Amino acid sequence: MLKLCGFHVSNYHNKVRLALLEKGIPFEEDAACRPSQKPEYLAKSPMGKVPYLLVNDEILRESHVICEYLEDAYPQPPLLPKDPLERARVRELIVFMELHMELVVRRLYGGLFFGRPFSDETKAEVEREIAKGVRAFQAVAKFAPFVAGSALTLADCAAFVHLPIVSMSTRLAFGRDYLDDVAPLKPYLRMLGERPAFARVNEDRKAAQAAAQAAAKK
Ligand SMILES: N[C@@H](CCC(=O)N[C@@H](CS)C(=O)NCC(=O)O)C(=O)O
Numbered sequence: 221m222l223k224l225c226g227f228h229v230s231n232y233h234n235k236v237r238l239a240l241l242e243k244g245i246p247f248e249e250d251a252a253c254r255p256s257q258k259p260e261y262l263a264k265s266p267m268g269k270v271p272y273l274l275v276n277d278e279i280l281r282e283s284h285v286i287c288e289y290l291e292d293a294y295p296q297p298p299l300l301p302k303d304p305l306e307r308a309r310v311r312e313l314i315v316f317m318e319l320h321m322e323l324v325v326r327r328l329y330g331g332l333f334f335g336r337p338f339s340d341e342t343k344a345e346v347e348r349e350i351a352k353g354v355r356a357f358q359a360v361a362k363f364a365p366f367v368a369g370s371a372l373t374l375a376d377c378a379a380f381v382h383l384p385i386v387s388m389s390t391r392l393a394f395g396r397d398y399l400d401d402v403a404p405l406k407p408y409l410r411m412l413g414e415r416p417a418f419a420r421v422n423e424d425r426k427a428a429q430a431a432a433q434a435a436a437k438k
Pocket of ligand 1: 231232
């Protein structure tokens, strides 16, 4: 049995969980697993990050790699199109969202959420880079009704976890949601949120966030 290790507030953990649930793959979960630089943790996850996936005696890291493994090992129902160019388009969308959007605004998280202020220079760089990321995303996103076209794909799993945090971060840092210009986005995210797998991941994320906030107040 596969075992996914991470926690329910992690975007990357939740993206893999969405793929597992949408594919109907049986799995166990260790949702109490936290990033760490301790040697015993690094032995399992050499970057010290979550998530990782236990596959028998093997361990896979990196959420996108894990999702691609799931697609290869459990092809039905598919979360990637058959056509090579369409598959590439899904991956292109994922790179735009993860590398050029989420990872860009991530540079602000310390200041926005953890009381470790960022410099004006960082803020200006993020503002420049996120505009490029949003432009790239808009050039490719279809919303027809899914982000890559008529079928649910791994790009939807990525969009659901990454785009709301891009909205929140740009609103907090720059006073404007940089995704407001992407008109179909909010109805699209609402539509995804009605799918049982996405609703479950969202509910679990909210519960984990509430529990973390309550613990921090103690
Ligand atoms: N590229 C990694 C990113 C995973 C990641 O950054 N996870 C965060 C939690 S959301 C983490 O472990 N952060 C701790 C750290 O970077 O040391 C993936 O796709 O799995």
